[in-house]
Amino acid sequence: MSLETSPECAALVESALRVVRDHYDYPSLRGVLASEAGWSADRWREFAALGWLAAPLAEEAGGLGLPPSVASALMTALGAAAMSEPLPGQLAFGAGLVGAAPATPARDMLLERWLAGAALVALVSADSESPIGVRTDGPGLRLDGHAGAVPDGGIADVFVVEAADPAGDRACFLVAADAPGVTRHVHRAADGRSFADVVFDGVRPGDDARLALDGAAMARAHTLHALLLAAETLGIMRALVGLTARYLDQREQFGRKLIEFQVLQHRLVDMQLETVRSESMLAVAEHACDVQGFSAAAPLVSAAYYQSARSGRRVAEEAVQLHGAIGMTDELVVGHYLKRIVANGLIAGHAERHLAQAACARGVVPPSE
Amino acid sequence: MLFEAALADTDRAFLAEVRAFLDAELGPEVYQAEDALRSQVCDHPRQEAWIDRLRPRRWHVGFWPREHGGAGLSQVQNYLLLYEQGRRGAPLLSPLSITYVGPVVMAFGTREQQQTLLPAIIDGRDHWCQGFSEPGAGSDLGSVATFAERRGDRYVVNGSKIWTTDAHHANKIFCLLRTRREPTKDALSFLLIDMDAPGVDVRPIRLMSGDHEFNQVFFDDVEVPVENLLGDEGGGWAVSKYLLEMERGAFVFGGRLRRRFELLLTSARSRRDVPRAFWDEAARVDIELMAYEATEFRLGHLRPREQQTAAEPNVIKIGWTETIQRLDELALMIAPSAWLYESERENGASKGGLPMASWLAGYFNNRAATIYGGSNEVQRELICRSLRRALA
DSSP states (O other): OTTSOOHHHHHHHHHHHHHHHHHOOHHHHHHHHHSSSSSOHHHHHHHHHTTTTTTTSOGGGTSOOOOHHHHHHHHHHHGGGOOSSOHHHHIIIIITTGGGSOOOHHHHHHHHHHHTTSOOEEEEOSOSSSOOEEEEETTEEEEEEEEEEEETTTTOSEEEEEEEOTTSOEEEEEEETTSTTEEEEEEEOTTSOEEEEEEEEEEOOOTTOEEOOOHHHHHHHHHHHHHHHHHHHHHHHHHHHHHHHHHHHHOEETTEEGGGSHHHHHHHHHHHHHHHHHHHHHHHHHHHHHHHOHHHHHHHHHHHHHHHHHHHHHHHHHHHHHHGGGGGSTTSHHHHHHHHHHHHHHHTSOHHHHHHHHHHHTTOSOTTO | OTTGGGSOHHHHHHHHHHHHHHHHHOOHHHHHHHHTOSSSSOOHHHHHHHHHHHGGGTGGGTTSOGGGTSOOOOHHHHHHHHHHHHHHTOOOOOHIIIIIIHHHHHHHOOHHHHHHHHHHHHTTOOOEEEEOOBTTBSSOGGGOOOEEEEETTEEEEEEEEESOTTTTTOSEEEEEEESSSSSSGGGEEEEEEETTSTTEEEEEEEOTTSOEEEEEEEEEEEEEEGGGEESOTTOHHHHHHHHHHHHHHSOOOHHHHHHHHHHHHHHHHTOSOOOHHHHHHHHHHHHHHHHHHHHHHIIIIISOGGGOOSSHHHHHHHHHHHHHHHHHHHHHTTOOGGGGTOOHHHHOSTTSSOOHHHHHHHHHHHGGGGTTTSOHHHHHHHHHHHHHHHHO
């Protein structure tokens, strides 16, 4: 059965676990988070060399063309790191979006740099209240507008701008982050990831900057993004159950180990049950992506995204509670995990919105509701 | 099922065979009656009628090995057979004889016991009930006190068993009881007793829904031949533990729960007074149910039992019992006060979906799900043990 792990997948997961073990103990991660860049470009090139960026990229685009479940398994294995290096966004919008666009010289050049770990992309989506506008101006086109909270926006070298023309039709353009007319205000999110508010003021995209991507291609990339965020959350949940179990087994109060208290045993088990629930829902979504493709699998990915956000928060909140005051400190990874889990439930759209989409697409809620 | 595309060709062919069989054999008169059922326990005549249709293929004992008269299905095929039956509304078969007694007789019985007891289950001559719980020993099964005193070639049994599902239909009972006075587990034995033996008395216990499933069974100087011991004298705890593992791992509830959920949605859609909160909750239950279906398959049936290391059966038991209660609670969100007094006949299944009043009886009866088979608190304790073992 295809539910078994392929050798390629096992090798990638193994490399991920090794990287987490060797480089992502929490003191090291805190060091990176406290640095000016907030992430490690060296580490990123190492990820590229390990084949992590190539894994989900189509073979005709120079990648390995491995199924979505492999990228998902990779993210789950990396969960315990809760790193600031931007894998979910890069795999979704680098491999999943730029990599899925028909070849052009500009796109091929970007992909080559991206695949080597030398360039990052960020999607400026038109699904915002005021999408970036594109119109004809003299001999060429110009882009104008303001995009808020662009994931990976502060560290991207190239923006993929989904712009709307006056008629409302959408088109995609590659715009260098340092192109004339682009200014960005960089933010570090609560979980350490980079965001930016980006202003486009009379930006003139190059002649071959246009990518032939339609709404369906865009939706597929968003689905992959949601899948990968859910996968990372699952990895964090597993780490939290292990951390909490070890803490309860070691901490003594009232003359005995905390794990001897039955009420705490049951709460620990409930954390495990939530983790199993997310794991199962994610397995359904991964399988659907592999065999049916992202479009047909989108409602199941939404379901998995919702479930991981909901279960993930419960697990992380319980982990803080069961650790007691130490769980509130910046010194312990538990708080960082909680922040990452909350972030993962917002970045690809609010989990509650995904719930509503899944319910509608699956016919649970009647159309009139 | 959720992972259909991942099935091996032989399993997919088997699934097609199951579906063709159900198309031919499972008519509306069967599934409508099953849908209206008020509890997880099937009523007997309909169950027997359904077994008669399964028997030619040995699908009522699908997972039993061929050498013992079963169909010898693989774990995945057995899952498909049970999932598909539940999804289509086939009667749920009582596990007492098929899932509990059969496997322990295969594992612990003498050759002679196997040759007499197993065919009697396959042919439908024997119907078993379970003598585990006692008034003073519920979750703490190891403290049972019913005593079997050895006198020559027989035991003389005195005491009482309680919460005995289907004792009023069964002709045999398997009992965990004490053969020595010490309070230790190695003083426990597993004894098979005829219900028509002199001194056995069955008294009904009504459930809060008014239904009769439970009984108390009294033993007053009941004489049982020593050959009716299953396993060694003093070896009853091992037999019972094996049986409880079967009890927790052998069900497939995913298809049945999914069907129940869809029937509830059908009922809700036909009504005008459904609050928005119902649909919001239904959306969440849909996903939890899907996660449960996947858990049941992945943890319970994908890997061979020997390779299951953690507390898979306990996770699954908590999963289906808490999910069915979630479904019942969802149904209560649209309960009109008339459910309190209407009979199922009066409000019928005319609009499709489930007769509404049966949801209320189901809600009451299914409160038992998190108690029986080892209460969910005991299950959590067992899961915690496996988490602690993983730390070491």
